[in-house]
Amino acid sequence: MSPEPVLAVTDLDVHYRRRQGRLHALRGVSLSVAPGETVGVIGETGSGKSTLARAVVGLVRPSAGRITVAGAEVTAFRARQWRALRRRGIVQYVFQDPLRSLDPDLTVEESLAEPLLIQGRPRREAVERVRAYLARVRLDEELLSRLPGELSGGQRQRVTIARALVTEPRVVILDEPVSALDAANRVKALELLTSLRDAGTALVFISHDLGSVAGVADRIAVLYRGEIVEDGPARAVVNTPRHAYTRLLVGSAPTLRSARADRASRRRLRALLRTEEGIRHDV
Amino acid sequence: MALLSLHDVRIHDGVGDRDVVKGVSFALEAGQAVGIVGESGSGKTLTCRAVLGILPPHFTVSGGAISVDGRDVAGLTGRQWTALRGATVSAVFQDPASYLNPSLKVGGQIAEVVRVKKGLSRRDARRRAVELLDALRLRDPAQVYQQYPHELSGGMLQRVLIATAIAADPQVLIADEATTALDVTVQAEILDLLAELRESTGLALVVVSHDLAVVAQLCDEVLVLRDGETVEQGPVERILYEPRHAYTRLLIAEHEQYGLDRVRELAHVA
Structure with a gap:
């Protein structure tokens, strides 16, 4: 099972x-x-x-x-x-824009500790875990005292990911x-x-x-x-897609090696999807 | 003779007192496509704006030369630029809605370009605008003509913008992140359209994108820009298969290690 x-x-x-x-x-x-x-x-x-x-x-x-x-x-x-x-x-969530998902007035340390303190864990334990997770997302401890506005976009996104992880979520x-x-x-x-x-x-x-x-x-x-x-499975969906829309999606995604994929097949799939839907589907 | 040529173009930021584009060169002939790849801040958009004579205030072309249809653009008057833009070199950018007047029907906005640039009568301009919408595969072009920008999806708006951009039969079209904000299937549809226009009319393309794969799909030659420097330049096959600069290798690794290129089996791509 x-x-x-x-x-x-x-x-x-x-x-x-x-x-x-x-x-x-x-x-x-x-x-x-x-x-x-x-x-x-x-x-x-x-x-x-x-x-x-x-x-x-x-x-x-x-x-x-x-x-x-x-x-x-x-x-x-x-x-x-x-x-x-x-x-x-x-269950934890990471959204697209790290600037908006972090409180601008909290330091990195406060942001990361918050979910643990809300759970009622002792501050000492929270601080330890924050440091452990900061290392896991490969950020330096000197960032702990910074505000989100003082970080680069990539650093902010890693703080957001660390924040999602400190509670050891299952998903x-x-x-x-x-x-x-x-x-x-x-x-x-x-x-x-x-x-x-x-x-x-x-x-x-x-x-x-x-x-x-x-x-x-x-x-x-x-x-x-x-x-x-x-x-x-990812490989099957990409290599042997069954639904016409999936075929169009795979055929439309820009890739390096198939850069000039077949335009005619894309055109056919678009026409097929439009007829199938029977709904106006101008893009 | 090249339709568009840039020779060691440098662009200076007068406020920051530094060069933000440090030597970009390429030449484009009819029916060719050149791609510029880089992050935001790499200087790719400033390069395009210099070609169109619309650099923001405080930015100046501080070195090198740009020539359009054999003519050096340095020293063109405002009026001469206006005659050149649209009629010889035209452009579409990332956010189509911001280039259309929200309170006017889209058809009238295309017709106006045709009237001003081609000197057609109102009636002929209208007919030409509907033809252009049809050429861009908008279904029911006569109805789209009557619609306002807010009634159209992002993909439809971008087609309207392309229709406007090619209304005066330019020889060069610059597409600067023109498909970046669109869904992938819609992006492919727009890129296919550009490829068809290129084949059917000989329109030369400058395709600007942060995504090497988008550029590789359409272009013969690629420039990789980073912090204003051309770190790599060459035929697309050479760039993809024998990248020399670490940054180009990073762009390729992203697709190969985490993207579709990793799971996609080539046999399938027939």
């Missing part, structure tokens, strides 16, 4: 009420993340990926389906229960974690995230960009118009 997933979403439906009527953001979405697994969730504008990220954080209430975190059903949790769950630090959800970084810092952040994976933390990368996730994910799920149209 496979181990109990650290995060499982089953038949999730989310709709928003709009003046024009119901807008289905997610339809029958199922996704399961095993301990230590790295899953990439790929979705472009309007795919529902942000809704999915918000739903597993408890910021959006599903209209149907179930969400479990480390075996506990959280679907019907109230705000207070979600807060308690977040305090336990089992970290990363929403476009490297999109805002330059090449050198992207490579450093990806190296770091790969080492986390090796340390047994489950990671969920949510991104619009297949290219930025394909090399680090064990599994890739493709979200298209609110539904998961493909879910499988």
Whole structure:
């Protein structure tokens, strides 16, 4: 039997009420993340990926389906229960813009210690652990007394990652974690995230960009118009995609070695998707 | 003769009192495409702006020479620049919405360019604008003509911008991070369009991006810029397979170790 997933979403439906009527953001979405697994969730504008990220954080209430975190059903949790769950630090989040996710008035040390102090751990233990995790994200201790505004973009992102790790979560959800970084810092952040994976933390990368996730994910799920149209081992999804949208996605991602991939096949797939949908889908 | 040539171009920041572009050279002929790769701050956008004669205040071309269609642009008057821009060299940038007037229908904005630059009548300008929207594969171009910018998606807006940029039949189009903010599938669609325009009209391209793979897809020659210096320059195949500079190797390693290049099997890419 496979181990109990650290995060499982089953038949999730989310709709928003709009003046024009119901807008289905997610339809029958199922996704399961095993301990230590790295899953990439790929979705472009309007795919529902942000809704999915918000739903597993408890910021959006599903209209149907179930969400479990480390075996506990959280679907019907109230705000207070979600807060308690977040305090336990089992699930952590890293968002795209590290400047906005760190309190500008707290030093690096205070920012990193905060989640531990909220858990009620003694300050001495918190301080020790902060230093250990600062080293794990390869930042120097002299940064402890700095404010976020005094750090480079790459350093800030590493502080954000360290902050997500200090509570020793079972799963970290990363929403476009490297999109805002330059090449050198992207490579450093990806190296770091790969080492986390090796340390047994489950990671969920949510991104619009297949290219930025394909090399680090064990599994890739493709979200298209609110539904998961493909879910499988990264290598299989990239090399033998089944759904027309996945084929277009793979064929569209710029790569070095296939730089001049077949334009005609992309054109065919676009036409096919438009006909299948029967909906205006101008880009 | 080259349509566009830059010879050891240097750009000086008068406020910081330092050179921010330290020697960029390339030559572009009809139907060719050259790519410039670099981070923000590498000087790639300033180089483009110098070519268009729209450097921000305090920035000046302090050395080297730029010539467009055989003509040195140093000393061009404002009026001469205006005649050159759009008609010979044109450009599209990252954020299409900010280049369109939000309170005017997009079709009228394209037609105005055609009217001013090509001297067409209102009726002919309108017809030409619809033709351009159609050429950029916007479905129902007559309807798009009537729409306001806020009614269009990012990909549609970028097509409208490209339509505007090529309305006066320029010989060179500069695409500066023109697809960066778009979804990957939409980016590919725009890049495919640029490749088709290049093939069908002989439009020469300057493709500027932080992503080496985007540039490699379209260009024959690549310049890698870092902190204003050209750290590497050569044919795209040479850059990809025999990179000489550590920074170029880093750009390649990113794709090979963490990107699609790592998992994608070449046999599949037929």
